[in-house]
Structures are given as structure tokens and as C-alpha cells.
Amino acid sequence: xxxxxxxxxxxxxxxxxxxxxxxxxxxxxxxxxxxxxxxxxxxxxxxxxxxxxxxxxxxxxxxxxxxxxxxxxxxxxxxxxxxxxxxxxxxxxxxxxxxxxxxxxxxxxxxxxxxxxxxxxxxxxxxxxxxxxxxxxxxxxxxxxxxxxxxxxxxxxxxxxxxxxxxxxxxxxxxxxxxxxxxxxxxxxxxxxxxxxxxxxxxxxxxxxxxxxxxxxxxxxxxxxxxxxxxxxxxxxxxxxxxxxxxxxxxxxxxxxxxxxxxxxxxxxxxxxxxxxxxxxxxxxxxxxxxxxxxxxxxxxxxxxxxxxxxxxxxxxxxxxxxxxxxxxxxxxxxxxxxxxxxxxxxxxxxxxxxxxxxxxxxxxxxxxxxxxxxxxxxxxxxxxxxxxxxxxxxxxxxxxxxxxxxxxxxxxxxxxxxxxxxxxxxxxxxxxxxxxxxxxxxxxxxxxxxxxxxxxxxxxxxxxxxxxxxxxxxxxxxxxxxxxxxxxxxxxxxxxxxxxxxxxxxxxxxxxxxxxxxxxxxxxxxxxxxxxxxxxxxxxxxxxxxxxxxxxxxxxxxxxxxxxxxxxxxxxxx
Numbered sequence: 051x052x053x054x055x056x057x058x059x060x061x062x063x064x065x066x067x068x069x070x071x072x073x074x075x076x077x078x079x080x081x082x083x084x085x086x087x088x089x090x091x092x093x094x095x096x097x098x099x100x101x102x103x104x105x106x107x108x109x110x111x112x113x114x115x116x117x118x119x120x121x122x123x124x125x126x127x128x129x130x131x132x133x134x135x136x137x138x139x140x141x142x143x144x145x146x147x148x149x150x151x152x153x154x155x156x157x158x159x160x161x162x163x164x165x166x167x168x169x170x171x172x173x174x175x176x177x178x179x180x181x182x183x184x185x186x187x188x189x190x191x192x193x194x195x196x197x198x199x200x201x202x203x204x205x206x207x208x209x210x211x212x213x214x215x216x217x218x219x220x221x222x223x224x225x226x227x228x229x230x231x232x233x234x235x236x237x238x239x240x241x242x243x244x245x246x247x248x249x250x251x252x253x254x255x256x257x258x259x260x261x262x263x264x265x266x267x268x269x270x271x272x273x274x275x276x277x278x279x280x281x282x283x284x285x286x287x288x289x290x291x292x293x294x295x296x297x298x299x300x301x302x303x304x305x306x307x308x309x310x311x312x313x314x315x316x317x318x319x320x321x322x323x324x325x326x327x328x329x330x331x332x333x334x335x336x337x338x339x340x341x342x343x344x345x346x347x348x349x350x351x352x353x354x355x356x357x358x359x360x361x362x363x364x365x366x367x368x369x370x371x372x373x374x375x376x377x378x379x380x381x382x383x384x385x386x387x388x389x390x391x392x393x394x395x396x397x398x399x400x401x402x403x404x405x406x407x408x409x410x411x412x413x414x415x416x417x418x419x420x421x422x423x424x425x426x427x428x429x430x431x432x433x434x435x436x437x438x439x440x441x442x443x444x445x446x447x448x449x450x451x452x453x454x455x456x457x458x459x460x461x462x463x464x465x466x467x468x469x470x471x472x473x474x475x476x477x478x479x480x481x482x483x484x485x486x487x488x489x490x491x492x493x494x495x496x497x498x499x500x501x502x503x504x505x506x507x508x509x510x511x512x513x514x515x516x517x518x519x520x521x522x523x524x525x526x527x528x529x530x531x532x533x534x535x536x537x538x539x540x541x542x543x544x545x546x547x548x549x550x551x552x553x554x555x556x557x558x559x560x561x562x563x564x565x566x567x568x569x570x571x572x573x574x575x576x577x578x579x580x581x582x583x584x585x586x587x588x589x590x591x592x593x594x595x596x597x598x599x600x601x602x603x604x605x606x607x608x609x610x611x612x613x614x615x616x617x618x619x620x621x622x623x624x625x
Contacts, residue, residue, distance in 0.1 A: 102144055105569045106240045109247075110148040117152050117205045117243060122179075122198040123214070124156035130228045134199065137232045138214060141239060152243075159198045174198060177211055199231075201239070205246040210277075212238045216415070230415045237411075237573035241562075244570055251280045252297040252565055259285035260312075260354075261305025263528055268302060270529040270541040271557060279561070286312045290505060292319035297565050300327045303524020307355045317359065317489050321510035325517055325564040327557075330356065331524040332367045332425040333453050335400075337380065346456035349423075362489045364436045364482050365520050368426040371457075372476050374402035375447040375466055378420050378544050378551075382459060395546060396462045402478070403551065404442045410481065411574035412559045413441050417552035420544060424523040426450060427477045433487040434512055441519070442479035442556075447471040479521040481563075486513040517567070519560050526553050 102110075119142060123135040135156075145152040159170055159181075171181070181196045199215035216231045254275060256262065265272070265283065272281050279297075286292070292299065292315055299319065308316075320326060335349035351369055360366065379395040386392065400423050406413035419442060429438040449471045491511045494502075502509055529541040539545065542553030563571055 119154040120202045124158035203242040210242040240570040263302045321513040323514040328520040346458040369453040373399035376445040411571045420551035421523040422525040436484035439481045444476040446474045483517040
């Protein structure tokens, strides 16, 4: 009887366990089916790399129609680009979790017949999609592969091209470049969507009539701005007021004096909430002036008559020049071979190559910006609350030179003495935000007020909440142009080093921030921490860890099986 009872018990227990196993399998299958229709993720990372910023979420919630994204990153890549590929997919999944109107697919531009690939690449070239030549080292062999790290965002009949890969900065490891690219994915995708959703373009005006940069000299900057904004030029002497319909005023490298009437127009534009980007050369100096016959050149102060206005708003551009050991280079003749002059490149300390260190989204993860004969900017306490933030500053090894000093190329004959470069971190670009006091407070006569009233205008002594940026270099916005050949080089292109600096990206970010404020540009401040493996240790211990990864699971499985067998044997032996 006891044996029969044990058999029944064992049979009943086995049947019960089988039922539990079947139920568990069904639950897991059901959960898997449900999860395929819903995307969710719990972000436990310290840098919150999988959490979208609130401005991005709000933007995505406003998408009412289909936005399709074609990512040209399908195919086989090294581990770094695989990470960029996977991160782009995860970011777009995050976008879809907020709004299912965001759709995407990945495409391999190198797939197909040679004719299809060539046709596709020709179309990409028309869209401004430039491939990257990737060198892959594997099994002691080096192969080259053409990749297109871009995404094409489509909304109706409009499209926007997104470059997913940041530029490779000299001296920066590829891992850091890829890490910066991953960190900017949210901003780049959100920025593209915002640009496509805009029904009306906002208006930007460049001032004219005071020797500012000519249109040919700002062609590259304006052509990029026109993708998202309306741009134009205005001679402030010919208008009564700067209307509120103007979203941004750019004063790009003026050369002649601003009279009080013109300053009053700018002042009241600011008082009514207008934004201004000031690109100001304090001293008259250029490479051409140094190459003129003579032993030296003494720079002189441009009489722009803007010092009192900028001082009132919270900054002062000093009458000096900044020399920085982190700088770009220029060629100088070093000798002759026969009748042929020989040139070498020398670091030109008056052309700082600034690596931004601020966490402000305007300059976060930005490449070096090349400035030309910049001056120091001091911040001044204002009557009204104005927040000042330094966007660009010189390096640790910089110094100042007063405007009374003679300039020549003799400084390049000697090796630099780091101890003389003892004025570090000199501000060259400053962001101002808040309520600004008017320059003309207590200076408006009754006759002027009567004239303003006739024009339907009212004098404002304190501004609305607004912002402006002051840069102590006007040529930062200038692209080189050869009138004889008609050749126009990109903004930030250094013809001597054959390198493009991030001048245009910096100015575009300035414009976006001034007009939009802290919106989706906040995503630029996201920092994805780079956790790199020790490559030397990986190489030395590669075999050991491969052995561990292969054998350890097998050993654990055998031990688990033996333990289970021993436990069953002991349990039923005791019965």
C-alpha cells in the first residue's frame, strides 16, 4: 500500500510540475507578444543616456503627421560604428515611444549592383551627403570602406540631411569622436524635426552701411541659415525703427562709426525683446597690414562709438590682443632654392584655435573655433539683472598685448617661452541674458518723445527678457572669396592648414540659441561618459578571458546538474 501511494504521489507531483512548466512557458510567450507592441525602457544609467529631454518630448508630441527617417548605416562595421548604428536605432525607438508617427528604416548604401551604387551615390552628392573613407584593420590586414554616416529625415515633400558623425579633431581619438557623435544624436534628430515642422521661417537681418562684412564674405553662413531662416541686409540709416518682426540682428565686423540715431534704433529694438549677435573687431589689424613694407605695424582702435552701449549691456571689449600658444599656423618664407622661395608653417599666436570648455549647449562637444586677432572681453555689473556666461576663452597658455605695441613677424624667430604666456582663460565670446537697461535712459527729450509718439512708438527704459552674444572678432563669420576666380571657401577653412574649423557650427548654434532659447538645443548639453577598455590589457589577456567565457558557463552548468542530481538522490534516499 505504501509503494502504491508513493507511485501515485510521484505521478501527481510530476503532473503538477509539468502543468507549472507549461503555464510558465505560456506566460513568457504572452509577455513576449505584448512587449513586441510596446516599447519601454528603464534608464538606470548615471548619465541618463536613455532619457529624452523635456523639450524633445514636447516637440515630438506635436508631430501630427508621418515623419520618416532613412539612416544610411546598415551593413557590417567595426565595433565603434556598430555602436553609432545601434545608438541611432535606440534613439529613434525612444522617439517612437513618444510618438508612433516617427518611422525609420536602415539602408546599406553599398548594397546592389555597381550601377545602382553609382546612381545612389550621385543622388547623395546632390543632397550634400559626402562619404567617409573608413580604414578597417582586421587580421593584420587594412581594408578601406566607404560609409555614409547620415540620416535623411522626410516630412511630406521636405527633407533634412543629418550628419551623424562629428568631425575628426586632430589629436582626438576616434573613440572620443564616436562618443561625441552618440551624445549628439538626440539633438541632431530633434533639430531636424523642428526645422521641418516650422511653417514660417523667422527673420534675420545683417546690418549694412558701417563697413560690415559684404554679402560675398558671408555667403557660406547665409546659405546655411537660409535652410531654416529668412536672411537679408538692412542699412540702419534708411529705416525709422527695427521692427519686432526681425527675430535677430547680426552686426558683423563694422568698420565705421555708429551715430546716436542708429544706436537709438538698436537700443529700442533690444528694449522690445530683440536679439543681437555682435561680431566686433576692436583693433584694426590684419595679416595684409603686417606684410606691408616697413619694420612693424601699430594697430589702431576702430572708432565704432559702441563702447558705451555694450558697457551699459554688461560687457567691455578691451584695446588689446590675445596671444595663445594653442593657435593655427601661417606660412612664412624661410629661404630660396634657386629662384624658388621656400615656405614653412609657423604657429601664429594671434590666431587662437579655441577649444570650448563651457557646458553651455551652444559650445558643448564643439570642435575648435579659429579666431583672428581677438581682444579680451570684460564683464560689467549692470543696473538690471543680466546673466553673463563665457562661451569661448583662450587656453591656459595665453597672454595679452596692448594696442600700443608694434606687430611684426619677429615673434616667430624664437621658441615660445611658456612662462610668458601667463594670462590664462581670457574671454573672447560672452552670452548675455536678462533684462537690459537702456543706453538712453534719462536722455530722451520731450521733443524726441513727441516724435516717437507720432510714429506710434514708446520709449522703453528697461528691456523685456532677451539675450545677446558678443564676440571680440568680426572675421569669425568671414569666408574667404577670390573675386578673380570666383572661388568661395567654406567658413572656418584654414587655407594654410587645409582644415575646416568649427566657426560655422559655433555661429549657427549662437543663432539657434538666440532665437529659440533653451529649447531642443538643451540636448546638446547631454554628456555620454566614455568607458574605454584598456587596449593593452585586452590584447595581453585576450586568450584568458576567451577561455573563461567559453568554459565557465559549461562548468557552472555541470555543477548545477551534479548538485541537482545529488539533491534528488539524497531526498528520495531519505524517503
